[in-house]
Amino acid sequence: MDQMNLTMLTDFYEITMANGYLEHGLKDRIAYFDMFFRKVPDNGGFVIMAGVEQLIEYLKNLRFSEEDIDYLRGKKLFSEDFLRYLKNFKFSCDVWAVPEGTPIFPNEPIVIVRGPVIEAQFVETMVLLTINHQSLIATKANRIVRAAQGRGVMEFGSRRAQGYHGAIYGARAAYIGGCIGTACTIAERDFEIPVLGTMAHSWIQMFPNELEAFRAYARTYPDQCTFLVDTYNVLKSGVPNAIRIFHEEVVPRGFRPKGIRIDSGDITYLSKEARRMLDEAGFPDCKIVASNSLDEYIIRDILIQGAQVDSFGVGERLITSKSEPVFSGVYKLTAVEEDGMIIPKIKLSENVGKITNPAFKQVWRLFDKSTHKAIADVITIYDETIDEKNPYVIFDPEYIWKRKTVTNFYAKRLLTKIFDQGNCVYQSPELKEIKSYCKGQIETLWDEVLRFENPHNYYVDLSKPLWEMKQRLLQEYSVK
Amino acid sequence: MDQMNLTMLTDFYEITMANGYLEHGLKDRIAYFDMFFRKVPDNGGFVIMAGVEQLIEYLKNLRFSEEDIDYLRGKKLFSEDFLRYLKNFKFSCDVWAVPEGTPIFPNEPIVIVRGPVIEAQFVETMVLLTINHQSLIATKANRIVRAAQGRGVMEFGSRRAQGYHGAIYGARAAYIGGCIGTACTIAERDFEIPVLGTMAHSWIQMFPNELEAFRAYARTYPDQCTFLVDTYNVLKSGVPNAIRIFHEEVVPRGFRPKGIRIDSGDITYLSKEARRMLDEAGFPDCKIVASNSLDEYIIRDILIQGAQVDSFGVGERLITSKSEPVFSGVYKLTAVEEDGMIIPKIKLSENVGKITNPAFKQVWRLFDKSTHKAIADVITIYDETIDEKNPYVIFDPEYIWKRKTVTNFYAKRLLTKIFDQGNCVYQSPELKEIKSYCKGQIETLWDEVLRFENPHNYYVDLSKPLWEMKQRLLQEYSVK
Numbered sequence: 001m002d003q004m005n006l007t008m009l010t011d012f013y014e015i016t017m018a019n020g021y022l023e024h025g026l027k028d029r030i031a032y033f034d035m036f037f038r039k040v041p042d043n044g045g046f047v048i049m050a051g052v053e054q055l056i057e058y059l060k061n062l063r064f065s066e067e068d069i070d071y072l073r074g075k076k077l078f079s080e081d082f083l084r085y086l087k088n089f090k091f092s093c094d095v096w097a098v099p100e101g102t103p104i105f106p107n108e109p110i111v112i113v114r115g116p117v118i119e120a121q122f123v124e125t126m127v128l129l130t131i132n133h134q135s136l137i138a139t140k141a142n143r144i145v146r147a148a149q150g151r152g153v154m155e156f157g158s159r160r161a162q163g164y165h166g167a168i169y170g171a172r173a174a175y176i177g178g179c180i181g182t183a184c185t186i187a188e189r190d191f192e193i194p195v196l197g198t199m200a201h202s203w204i205q206m207f208p209n210e211l212e213a214f215r216a217y218a219r220t221y222p223d224q225c226t227f228l229v230d231t232y233n234v235l236k237s238g239v240p241n242a243i244r245i246f247h248e249e250v251v252p253r254g255f256r257p258k259g260i261r262i263d264s265g266d267i268t269y270l271s272k273e274a275r276r277m278l279d280e281a282g283f284p285d286c287k288i289v290a291s292n293s294l295d296e297y298i299i300r301d302i303l304i305q306g307a308q309v310d311s312f313g314v315g316e317r318l319i320t321s322k323s324e325p326v327f328s329g330v331y332k333l334t335a336v337e338e339d340g341m342i343i344p345k346i347k348l349s350e351n352v353g354k355i356t357n358p359a360f361k362q363v364w365r366l367f368d369k370s371t372h373k374a375i376a377d378v379i380t381i382y383d384e385t386i387d388e389k390n391p392y393v394i395f396d397p398e399y400i401w402k403r404k405t406v407t408n409f410y411a412k413r414l415l416t417k418i419f420d421q422g423n424c425v426y427q428s429p430e431l432k433e434i435k436s437y438c439k440g441q442i443e444t445l446w447d448e449v450l451r452f453e454n455p456h457n458y459y460v461d462l463s464k465p466l467w468e469m470k471q472r473l474l475q476e477y478s479v480k
Numbered sequence: 481m482d483q484m485n486l487t488m489l490t491d492f493y494e495i496t497m498a499n500g501y502l503e504h505g506l507k508d509r510i511a512y513f514d515m516f517f518r519k520v521p522d523n524g525g526f527v528i529m530a531g532v533e534q535l536i537e538y539l540k541n542l543r544f545s546e547e548d549i550d551y552l553r554g555k556k557l558f559s560e561d562f563l564r565y566l567k568n569f570k571f572s573c574d575v576w577a578v579p580e581g582t583p584i585f586p587n588e589p590i591v592i593v594r595g596p597v598i599e600a601q602f603v604e605t606m607v608l609l610t611i612n613h614q615s616l617i618a619t620k621a622n623r624i625v626r627a628a629q630g631r632g633v634m635e636f637g638s639r640r641a642q643g644y645h646g647a648i649y650g651a652r653a654a655y656i657g658g659c660i661g662t663a664c665t666i667a668e669r670d671f672e673i674p675v676l677g678t679m680a681h682s683w684i685q686m687f688p689n690e691l692e693a694f695r696a697y698a699r700t701y702p703d704q705c706t707f708l709v710d711t712y713n714v715l716k717s718g719v720p721n722a723i724r725i726f727h728e729e730v731v732p733r734g735f736r737p738k739g740i741r742i743d744s745g746d747i748t749y750l751s752k753e754a755r756r757m758l759d760e761a762g763f764p765d766c767k768i769v770a771s772n773s774l775d776e777y778i779i780r781d782i783l784i785q786g787a788q789v790d791s792f793g794v795g796e797r798l799i800t801s802k803s804e805p806v807f808s809g810v811y812k813l814t815a816v817e818e819d820g821m822i823i824p825k826i827k828l829s830e831n832v833g834k835i836t837n838p839a840f841k842q843v844w845r846l847f848d849k850s851t852h853k854a855i856a857d858v859i860t861i862y863d864e865t866i867d868e869k870n871p872y873v874i875f876d877p878e879y880i881w882k883r884k885t886v887t888n889f890y891a892k893r894l895l896t897k898i899f900d901q902g903n904c905v906y907q908s909p910e911l912k913e914i915k916s917y918c919k920g921q922i923e924t925l926w927d928e929v930l931r932f933e934n935p936h937n938y939y940v941d942l943s944k945p946l947w948e949m950k951q952r953l954l955q956e957y958s959v960k
Contacts, residue, residue, distance in 0.1 A: 004484065004644070006644055006666070008665045008666040008669050009638065009644055009647060009648065009664065009665070009666045010638075010664075010665050010666075011636075011638055011639070011663040011664065011665070011677055012663050012664075012665045012668075012675045012676060012677030013663065013677030013678055013679055013680055014677075014680075015665060015677075016677060016678060016679070016701065016704075017679055017680065017682075017683050019700065020679075020683070020696060020697060020700045020701070021686070023699075023700050024696045024700070026686060029686070031682075031686065033682070067669070068669065071668075071669045077701070077704070117682075117686060121680070121682060124639070124680070125638050125639050128639035128640070129638055129639050129640075129641055129643075129644065129647060132639065132640055133641070133642050133643050133646070136642070137642075156491075158489065158490075158491055158605050158609055159491070159604070159605050159608035159609050159612065159809075159811075160608070160609075160612055160806050160807070160808065161609055161613070161642070161643075162613050162616070162617075162641070162642035162643065162645075162646040162650070162800065162805065163609075163613050163641075163642065163643050163644070163645030163646040163648075163649050163650065164484070164486055164489055164609065164643070164645045165642075165643030165644045165645045165646065166613070166642040166643040166645065166646050167489060167609060167643075168489065168643075169643050170642070170643065183491040183492050183493065184489065184490075184491065184492075185488045185489070185490050185491070185492045185495060186486070186488040186489045186490075188492075188551075189488050189547070189548065189551045195492045196492060197491055197492035197493030197494075197495075197496060198493055198496060199493055199496070199497055199500075200493055200494075200497065200601070200604070201812070201813070201827050202497075202511075202513070202597075202601060202812070202813035203497050203500070205813045205825045205827065206501070206506060206509070206511065206597060206813070206816065216500060216504045217500060219503075220499065220500045220503050220504070221496065221500070221557065224496075224557070230829070231827060231828070232828050232957065233828070264829055264831055264834060265829075265831070316806040316808065317806075320642065320800075320805040320806050321805075322805055322806055325642065325800040325801075325802055325805035326640050326796040326797075326800050326802055327640070328640065328796065329639075331639075332681070332682070333681070333682035333685045333686070336686065345685050347681050347685065347711060348711070348712050348713070349710070349744055349745075351744055351745070354744060477712065
């Protein structure tokens with residue numbers, strides 16, 4: 001896709017603070033920021049990380065144009081020193097991120113930015129915007145895909161997306177989350193996501209009648225016939241006409257019908273009847289596609305009722321994550337460097353859940369050596385190691401008497417370095433690889449974590465050194 | 481903003497149908513499509529039209545690049561004739577739209593596209609995506625602005641938007657809907673929306689303590705001091721430190737404090753206490769800004785409880801329209817031309833609410849001559865006129881015995897031509913003008929329509945000729 005200059009897509013306070021840091025001699029003070037989230041959307045058990053590739057693109061292209069600087073000068077708020085600094089700006093931070101497609105959990109750092117505070121602070125808005133959006137949609141898509149129990153789910157939501165990137169990167173995230181394709185053409189051109197689509201109701205209406213509309217379509221695309229059968233009446237008109245055209249135009253040309261699509265009415269009833277009619281007509285291989293305001297809950301319900309649907313086209317409820325359209329990742333200062341020492345920082349809050357985890361950190365996932373299932377995640381101070389050879393004790397950071405000794409495990413670091421002193425040191429995998437990695441990683445989760453409602457809380461614990469550091473800071477900063 | 485080539489941001493079926501229309505000799509068949517919607521988000525009384533300026537940009541830039549055509553050729557679905565057609569593609573449709581900022585109601589055409597069916601069909605995805613998104617956000621913003629009862633509402637949601645355009649055009653739409661500004665810097669650079677913002681919690685944490693952080697800020701921006709007071713403890717630390725710095729650094733420099741911002745905790749309680757403390761300290765003019773997961777319901781409630789808030793920063797619940805993140809505009813064929821005659825078309829549905837209004841139409845708004853309040857909208861066949869000199873009878877299209885004779889009124893056409901044979905013939909007003917036009921238009925609505933819950937259904941009726949045409953088509957097309 002065409003490059004956009006998104007440098008100025010930032011909350012204005014990032015710029016007022018930057019100018020202030022420069023003025024107060026804090027330009028080169030090294031700071032550490034974590035992106036993390038507190039709650040899984042839809043009360044689910046996990047989130048799927050997505051958006052890292054676009055975050056990398058943004059960071060690579062971060063520069064202030066003459067136009068940007070002229071605009072800022074016009075605000076009469078900023079020093080010429082600062083505007084000169086922006087003109088010569090070169091991103092020089094270290095950045096770590098959890099790879100796309102990885103299941104992630106509340107309170108874990110999923111992106112860490114370390115560098116001069118002006119820079120590390122400045123990127124806040126875009127780090128959050130990029131990862132929040134794609135992770136939200138990948139997570140929702142995966143819920144819907146799991147509800148479909150192996151049937152294909154296609155992303156059909158462009159027209160109801162929240163803006164152009166909502167459609168395009170939404171399609172990308174949905175593919176990571178498990179969708180088999182999209183209707184969004186540009187997403188295939190730019191990301192090689194398989195694109196699908198046949199006809200709208202207007203195609204039917206442009207011909208003298210439904211039969212002639214199907215016939216015309218079959219003559220142009222005899223091997224691609226998925227007919228939309230609900231323009232007039234699914235069972236009295238659409239399906240019989242489809243069957244007739246399959247016989248008259250498709251089979252004689254040496255092809256098999258691909259499918260019919262039902263976009264309104266009671267999908268359970270109509271699909272069962274349509275299935276029977278297609279089978280009786282000799283087309284048991286003709287697939288039934290359902291669309292129309294679907295989501296994971298409706299798909300689950302109609303499958304329980306025995307709907308004969310082979311694949312689903314899911315639009316607005318996927319592309320906006322309608323039932324919970326916000327993923328609330330936040331970006332918080334966790335440490336600064338003074339004389340080469342890392343000084344941890346904490347943010348208190350009257351709301352206990354909003355207290356941050358201090359320090360420069362790493363996230364480890366412990367896997368069972370026999371089952372390869374994920375047992376728990378442990379957040380550690382960055383230079384801690386977890387020795388796989390010895391039993392490792394994990395404990396709940398809130399109810400510390402809840403503890404468990406893990407044995408026979410291996411541990412993997414989740415955060416990978418993607419920028420080193422401003423240079424990208426990470427090559428994003430092909431999208432297909434991300435998708436298949438995602439599928440594999442979800443298979444490491446216990447079914448209890450995958451449940452739609454009231455899932456088991458996967459363990460995300462703090463290491464003993466990190467927990468103790470946090471307690472010390474809580475004592476130190478709390479207002480008496 | 482940089483131009484993006486969004487031509488391929490289209491549902492793939494638009495392209496398969498286009499190729500089919502060409503093959504079947506329907507390329508030059510003139511078709512009419514309406515965009516309309518069926519339901520107001522949040523069960524509100526009206527929607528605010530927005531996005532027309534971006535729709536115009538898209539239509540002006542509609543062309544297929546070599547890259548697009550190569551990509552499509554690679555699909556092995558399309559004829560070389562068709563690819564040649566795309567290479568030479570020039571948009572040639574007529575387009576009408578309701579101007580931005582106008583209150584609109586269910587079932588009214590808000591965009592009409594007339595032209596060769598390939599073209600008029602092709603633009604479906606982008607017409608819907610553009611208008612759906614911005615209208616959704618303008619409408620939500622207006623609900624929040626009305627809840628604030630004259631207090632300023634600032635759009636603070638970029639980091640939680642659904643993609644980059646979600647943030648940028650979301651800020652634009654929020655401004656149309658009545659927000660006084662945004663935190664999204666690029667929205668000021670490109671749309672001249674006033675941008676606002678002071679400091680994040682991390683600013684406070686970068687200094688030895690809160691007092692020094694406020695002091696540093698005050699020295700850099702003595703006339704811009706809105707301090708974030710909830711990093712440690714609002715009443716024990718934030719407000720006292722703010723007051724001290726107002727006295728020590730702001731007043732001595734000849735300025736007055738601008739405000740404090742509370743971003744967590746109980747806004748009602750904290751704002752009342754903070755107000756009292758500021759007043760006692762001699763700063764009754766210091767404003768209190770509240771943020772933290774606000775929306776129209778919370779704002780209404782805390783104001784009822786007497787919260788002392790002067791302005792609101794509203795983020796995720798505005799920028800995603802969280803409580804209802806989808807605006808379901810649709811795009812339906814309503815007529816074709818044959819031998820110069822306009823032949824109306826209808827789409828039936830087992831769901832009565834999904835039956836379309838046929839024909840090439842106009843929407844009229846009838847205003848009371850004395851009060852200038854909007855009485856009703858009437859959808860007519862395009863060349864009908866409404867004679868203001870005579871009483872006009874409106875009737876409910878479903879319950880036709882519900883009728884009303886309107887007298888002493890004037891009637892305005894809502895749909896304005898924006899493209900004539902592919903040429904833009906409309907100049908979008910300045911954004912500020914759109915915003916003020918919007919405010920004025922909402923003032924023409926009765927309070928009953930403005931109610932948040934269970935508002936009065938504003939009358940949207942069909943003219944007698946249109947109603948009769950629809951009945952005739954229903955008879956004709958219904959499957960016996």
